Amino acid sequence: xxxxxxxxxxxxxxxxxxxxxxxxxxxxxxxxxxxxxxxxxxxxxxxxxxxxxxxxxx
Numbered sequence: 001x002x003x004x005x006x007x008x009x010x011x012x013x014x015x016x017x018x019x020x021x022x023x024x025x026x027x028x029x030x031x032x033x034x035x036x037x038x039x040x041x042x043x044x045x046x047x048x049x050x051x052x053x054x055x056x057x058x
Contacts, residue, residue, distance in 0.1 A: 007047040015040035 019036025026032065 004048065004051065007051055008044040011043035011047065012037065012040035015043065 015036035016033060017036075019032040019034070022028075022032045022036075023030060
């Protein structure tokens with residue numbers, strides 16, 4: 001269960017950084033940062049769900 005923090009934090013950070021980069025390219029005023037953050041949250045929650053169901057904790 002030590003990887004739980006990484007499963008949550010890494011997708012949020014990567015999608016947010018990607019959204020920030022794409023905002024700079026497309027000049028969309030933080031729209032893609034928020035979309036990246038949302039996708040990162042969804043991906044992190046799904047990763048935790050997969051981890052917990054794989055280890056039979058859920």
